[in-house]
Amino acid sequence: MDKKRYVQVGIGGRAQFFYEAIAKEYRDSAELTAVCDVNQTRMDYANKLLSETHGYPQVNTYLAEQFDTMIETEKPDIVIVTSVDRTHHKYIIRALELGCDVITEKPMTVDVEKCKEIYDAVERTGRKVRVTFNYRYAPHHTKARELIASGVIGEVHSIHFEWLLNTEHGADYFRRWHRDKRNSGGLLVHKSTHHFDLVNFWIGAEPETVFAFGDLRFYGRENAENRGVTSFYQRATGNPAAKDDPFALRLDENPVLKEMYLDAEAEDGYQRDQSVFGDGISIEDTMGVMVRYSNKAILTYSLNAYMPWEGYRIAFNGSKGRIEMSIVEKSYVNAGGDRALEGAVEGKHIVVHPMFGAPYEVQVDEGAGGHGGGDPVLLNDLFGTPDEDIYHRAADHRDGARSIMTGIAANQAIRTGLPVRIKDLITI
Numbered sequence: 402m403d404k405k406r407y408v409q410v411g412i413g414g415r416a417q418f419f420y421e422a423i424a425k426e427y428r429d430s431a432e433l434t435a436v437c438d439v440n441q442t443r444m445d446y447a448n449k450l451l452s453e454t455h456g457y458p459q460v461n462t463y464l465a466e467q468f469d470t471m472i473e474t475e476k477p478d479i480v481i482v483t484s485v486d487r488t489h490h491k492y493i494i495r496a497l498e499l500g501c502d503v504i505t506e507k508p509m510t511v512d513v514e515k516c517k518e519i520y521d522a523v524e525r526t527g528r529k530v531r532v533t534f535n536y537r538y539a540p541h542h543t544k545a546r547e548l549i550a551s552g553v554i555g556e557v558h559s560i561h562f563e564w565l566l567n568t569e570h571g572a573d574y575f576r577r578w579h580r581d582k583r584n585s586g587g588l589l590v591h592k593s594t595h596h597f598d599l600v601n602f603w604i605g606a607e608p609e610t611v612f613a614f615g616d617l618r619f620y621g622r623e624n625a626e627n628r629g630v631t632s633f634y635q636r637a638t639g640n641p642a643a644k645d646d647p648f649a650l651r652l653d654e655n656p657v658l659k660e661m662y663l664d665a666e667a668e669d670g671y672q673r674d675q676s677v678f679g680d681g682i683s684i685e686d687t688m689g690v691m692v693r694y695s696n697k698a699i700l701t702y703s704l705n706a707y708m709p710w711e712g713y714r715i716a717f718n719g720s721k722g723r724i725e726m727s728i729v730e731k732s733y734v735n736a737g738g739d740r741a742l743e744g745a746v747e748g749k750h751i752v753v754h755p756m757f758g759a760p761y762e763v764q765v766d767e768g769a770g771g772h773g774g775g776d777p778v779l780l781n782d783l784f785g786t787p788d789e790d791i792y793h794r795a796a797d798h799r800d801g802a803r804s805i806m807t808g809i810a811a812n813q814a815i816r817t818g819l820p821v822r823i824k825d826l827i828t829i
Contacts, residue, residue: 404430405784408477410437410468410492411484412447414661415506418776419481419783420447424457427784434475435461437468438484442665449660468492472499479504485578486585490515493530494522502529504783508594509801511586513809513826516802520827523798531783532801536595537602537794538782539773541749541765545715545726546603546792548763553753554719557604559699564596564713569732571686571706572648575620575677580684582812587684589615589808593704596713597692598796598804603717606694607803607829612820613811615685619707625678637674638663650674650734690811712747723754728773746773802829 409420416436423431433451438444444462451457463471472480472495480496482489482505490510493503509532510516523530536542549557566574574592578584585591601607618624622633634642637649652663652674662673686707692700712729729748751763767774781787782795806829810821823829 404432405479406475406477407431407433407479407481408435408437408471408475409433409481409483410465411482411488411506412436412438412440412443413483416447416481416483417450418771418780419483419504420451421455422780422784424451424455426780428457430786431784433457433460434477435463435471437463437465437471439465440665440668440671442668443661446660446665468495469499472496472501477501482506486511486591487515487583490519493519497522497526497528497530500526500528502531504531504533505801506533507598507801508586508590508805508808509798510805511584511590511809513806516805516809517827519798520802530798530801532796532798532804533779533783534595534598534602534794534796534800534804535771535775535779536599536773537792537796538775538778539746540767540775541726541728541746541751541773542599542602542775543792543794544751544763544765545717545724548724548751548753549603549717549719550605553722553755554717554724555721557696557698557717557719559701559718560600560604561716561718562596562600562700562702562713563715564593564702564704565708565711566592566704566706567708567711567732568648569734570711571708572620572677573650573734574684574706575682575686576650576675577673578671580675580682582683585684586805586808587615587812588704588706589613589685589688589690589811590805593688593690593702593808593811594804596702596704597807598800600692600694600700601800601803602794604694604696604698606696606698608692608807608810608823609695610693610820610822611690611807611810611814613688613690613814615688615811615815617682617685618687620677620686621682622678622680630678633678634676635679636672636676643676646676648677685815688811688815690807692807722756722758725752725754726750730773745771749773799829802827 448459637643643649652658690702715726717724731745754760
């Protein structure tokens with residue numbers, strides 16, 4: 402088998418998911434030859450993991466301004482993009498222009514203009530973009546698609562979708578670069594792109610009209626002051642003021658976070674452990690969205706990022722009945738522990754309520770690995786030899802656009818107080 406050549410840009414916490422898979426399970430079919438990042442220390446840490454943990458040859462390293470040089474020198478078939486969200490489009494487009502296909506972490510990008518630029522580059526170059534929606538591959542999510550497609554509840558008329566991020570995982574978005582909406586598009590783009598993609602995937606329709614409310618109600622300094630807090634700090638590591646804060650993340654107490662972030666600070670000044678009750682947070686933590694789809698289905702969706710448990714509840718209401726799905730997930734801090742526990746399922750229930758029959762629970766095979774068992778299946782789809790997929794879970798740039806445009810339109814609705822029609826922003 403001819404190995405495909407890969408390079409990767411953006412070597413933070415999420416990057417390990419891809420480069421470690423190549424180094425472990427897929428070294429016979431894939432070859433990683435180089436990594437690229439703004440920070441040399443972080444790239445050196447990736448090379449340390451590759452060589453010492455996985456026995457993989459160390460790869461070449463390039464700083465961000467050397468991206469073109471990396472492509473010209475390494476001649477990869479595919480570029481993996483796992484950089485800060487606001488830079489995805491830059492690397493996607495340039496990789497396409499230099500003759501490579503692209504695998505990009507979600508969200509594909511963060512605003513309408515960047516999305517249009519990616520569309521134009523795909524059309525201009527004829528190259529391909531894959532967006533890694535691992536939640537599509539989780540067995541219980543695939544089962545939901547199968548049930549809906551089978552017609553067990555007839556035509557889907559409405560969906561109610563409630564997602565809860567808890568005070569460990571949810572808080573983590575408010576410690577790091579995601580807290581600046583310019584970087585991430587806010588949680589309605591960065592996180593909810595998974596959820597909006599799932600709805601598109603489940604019901605086979607596109608979003609048409611979006612309305613939303615959202616605000617910062619729990620995190621941030623002003624909210625803490627309103628609750629009577631009087632002691633504040635900028636960052637947690639080495640700070641006595643953070644001693645009794647259950648939200649504090651101390652980088653020096655976790656070897657991975659220390660080497661990947663604390664030891665790398667001198668190069669770029671990025672602090673991974675900022676206070677979730679500090680200034681400068683421009684994303685929301687409390688959001689409600691309503692969406693009308695091309696098949697006239699209606700979605701009501703909520704996302705809250707400071708809940709006591711992690712997971713979600715979904716209900717599909719159809720012309721012949723109702724499907725209810727309840728999932729409890731393990732919480733985690735990105736790059737702070739066992740990657741197989743990221744989004745791992747602790748409990749799940751899928752119940753079908755026929756219109757004129759007794760409800761029954763649907764059994765689903767357990768999936769090993771992160772994100773409800775979706776991660777290993779996705780990785781095999783990307784780097785291995787996948788079987789034919791009757792569920793069409795592989796996502797391209799159009800799927801990436803359909804998912805982010807719901808969040809982008811929701812952000813606009815929050816700003817203006819008006820409903821937003823997707824077609825007024827972009828043709829997807």
